[in-house]
Amino acid sequence: MEKKIPTTCTRDCPSCCSIMLTVKDGRIISHRADPRNPITRNFLCVKGTNYLKRYNSPERILTPLLRNGNGFLPISWDEALDTAAERLTKIRAESGPLSTLWAQYSGSLSLLNLIMPRMFWIHFGGSTMTRGGISIDALQAAQEHDFGACLLHEPQDLKNSGSIVVWGRNPAVTHVHLLPFIREARKNGAELTVVDSRYSETARLADHHIAPRPGGDGYLAMAVAKEIQHRWDEVPDFVKGRSEGWEAYLAMLEQYEEAELLQRADVSREQVKHLASCYWGHKPCATFLGLGVNWWKEGGANSRLIHALVFMSGNIGIPGGGANFFNMEFPFDTAVFKEEMAKAAARGLTPLKPRRLLLPLLAREIEEAQDPPIRLAWISMFNPVASAPDSNHMKKALQNLDFVIVTEQFMTATARCADLIFPATTYLEEDDVMYSHGSSYMGPVTAAVKPKGETRSNMQIFQGLAEKLGFGEALQGKPWKWISRTWALLDDMDISMEAVKRGPVKRVQPLIPYENGVFRTKDGKFQFITDYAGRKDEEDGLFLLMVKRRSLLNTQLLDQDAETIPTVSLNPKTMAEMDLKEGERVWVSSPLDRLEAILRASEFTRPDVAELGPSVWKDDQGGVNRLHRAVISDLGPTAAVNETKVTIRKAS
Ligand code: SF4
Incomplete structure (x- = not known):
């Protein structure tokens, strides 16, 4: 006899998909999305769709x-x-x-x-x-520092947004259930801007893509804040009245010339103007921050500078806005x-x-x-x-x-x-x-x-x-x-346990975090960042950026599906300078170790970046983390893995 059994994916993924299983004679014959969950709707990601393969895999350890x-x-x-x-x-x-x-x-x-x-x-x-x-630790700590909590708007609230900025995040791979809400918001007139040093899968869907120098997110956030400085007298009372450090934040911005910020972030004035228009001209602006801003020595400061921009432009505590990361309550x-x-x-x-x-x-x-x-x-x-x-x-x-x-x-x-x-x-x-x-x-x-x-x-x-x-x-x-x-x-x-046993249930949380102007900080106010020491790129070489794959959640990949060798993508100009050719085997070396990869040319890769993926592959014990230096971020702390620089040489 067939039975329908509700369950939920427990993997490290913000979607938390509701699943309906069909079980017959003690065997699971189907593992599909449970459409009763209005967030995860009627689809699972590739990893969820293939989960029965993982459960049934002959590679599983079945005895002590x-x-x-x-x-x-x-x-x-x-x-x-x-x-x-x-x-x-x-x-x-x-x-x-x-x-x-x-x-x-x-x-x-x-x-x-x-x-x-x-x-x-x-x-x-x-x-x-x-x-x-x-993983998330610098960003989570920054949210808790500035807002007193790590909360986000429900995805449905995107229908109220005039613009959407996805900053250092790639939901097309890592949070696929956000995409339908972004699509619906765009149909409603919201423009999507992606800020990411990589031309990610989400950037390919966007109206605008801005690719700052890796680690330059904090400088970019400051440049945008300065761009709207002539509007500061229009800053809502909410910003000045419900915050701590507003004057000191402005004084910090004053220390930087616009040209210096543009150069450090490696972006154009037009790109800064465009982002300023998202935050000021096309309100409400919903921002989604991701790990790309957090995996740096200044990961906490980067996040806080973005929070400050979102807050000072009046996009906190209103429908369609938010500095959204995760809901960690x-x-x-x-x-x-x-x-x-x-x-x-x-x-x-x-x-x-x-x-x-x-x-x-x-x-x-x-x-x-x-x-x-x-x-x-x-x-x-x-x-x-x-x-x-x-x-x-x-x-x-x-x-x-x-x-x-x-x-x-x-x-x-x-x-x-x-x-x-x-x-x-x-x-x-x-x-x-x-x-x-x-x-x-x-x-x-x-x-x-x-x-x-x-x-x-x-x-x-x-x-x-x-x-x-x-x-x-x-x-x-x-x-x-x-x-x-x-x-x-x-x-x-x-909320009863019996109700939860039957399927997805919405727990009670604020729809619009901080709508009442009260933050969860000790003094009830938003905390502006007031000091930023800046960043120094100490080492020579290319920034090593990891490429997450749709089929892979962190290192959870079946050996039978694993690739045998990673690929590394470089800008064709970088390849020409190094006399390297598409398809060649190369050594990707950091001060810690080296690994072999196949070279790909990509016009979309920044000339100062090597993009490596997947992060683990067949028969390798450490994957890309063999190269990553153990360095920590300013808040959290998290592993500042993006600080690792690499050189590329022909493998002979
Ligand atoms: S999107 Fe995939 S990994 Fe994430 S919760 Fe759903 S099935 Fe699990």
Whole structure:
């Protein structure tokens, strides 16, 4: 008999698609968009459309694996959990709980995948954790600094926009469900301008494309603010009355001559005039910021200079406007952590305050950690050897530890460094809840079929280990029991668990953030950036910009679909200067490593840029991150991967 089962994609993607599965005789026969979600509508991206291939892939890890020399031996769950329990107990007894590193990132963003590991480490007595990231962190920190929160307008609000500026973001690849709303807004008369050093897939759809010097976004934002300075006496009262630092911001702008800003941003006066007309002449202007402005040493300042432009031009707190990034407010009740701390105390345990290592510098931080040193790493939903900068260093740092445990679905570059691998389920085999960070929708994650092989969810893995470690009742219970413990804020919104189990539900969030002129900052005011030290390009070479592919989410790619070699695109003028030809094999070298790529000529690539894609490929352990230097941004921090410069040489 066929059954329809609603679920939600849990991948690190702002769309958070609602999905309707058809299950027959215990097999999933279809995995399609659930059109009841008005944001994700009736389509999935390429990765979603191919998800059953991932779930059914013969490459999946289906049993626990224990290192045996250079390979792995399948072992039973009992042996695997005993091994992990024995190692964890021994290392905790010898060096304390902080000698264990728990490193988790965004492989799945569902609620239990985020909270259950934290519960485990509370009951274990603490662990070393990470701070910062390799993705959104500078921009998120900048939003929280300036607005007091990271909120966005619902995509439907674009119908109110007179212009749309997509700045350092490529939704045609990374947020495909934004595109229909942009298209509808354009039919309504809004013009789309893309600011991106790359001629991205979104830039190809735009009315205007501006390609500043990589990292020059802050200078461009200042140039546009100066361009509208003759209108400053028309700046709405809202701007002056509801902000902190307006005068100091103006004084900062005064320090720069227009010509200097144009030169530093490498844009024309006409381009600046055009952007000024978006912000002032074609209001409301909706801005969508993306990772392209954040992956720099000045990623936080770049973002803040754009926020200042959006705010001072009167495009905050009005329909059709906004400095939109993501919606990072999730209504789960964090009291559950306190309750678990109390339960741990009742067992006679006082969990240590976690020690935090900087995620963008993780390899170095692991090696330098003292009192106690890191001896064991537990890595879940994260493939740092491929997705964190300086992969070779990351690999070496993991290999030098006493013991590495990885929970994974596939034999990733990080799993290859493990001593013990726990085979993990996909979202088709788990019960959970997902909150979108691209809209205010949430939805159920439903275990529609039995887990493949002997795979287990992260929650089940930690529950099994909790039993072995004698945590008593702690961590036990079914997924929805745990979800219910986080539900108080949703109860206040009149959202029932039963409704969410049935499909997508809109949670209560402001439609137009800051519409009342009150910001979530301490003083309730918008915070202007008042100081910008500028940027220095210290190294010679070409900027290395990564190209995200539609088929690839970060490093989540099946080996069978992976390309065997990346391509690198250069401007034909750059190629001529280097005596290089289309189709040649070249070495792309940074100070850290080199990799081989096939050369492509593109008129649309800036002469100071090398565009490399995809970011991982077959049989490579680190992908493009072998080249990326581990450098951090000013806020967040995030990995400032775009700071890496490369040289290109013929591969002979
Ligand atoms: S990856 Fe994003 S767009 Fe694709 S199915 Fe998942 S949520 Fe939807």
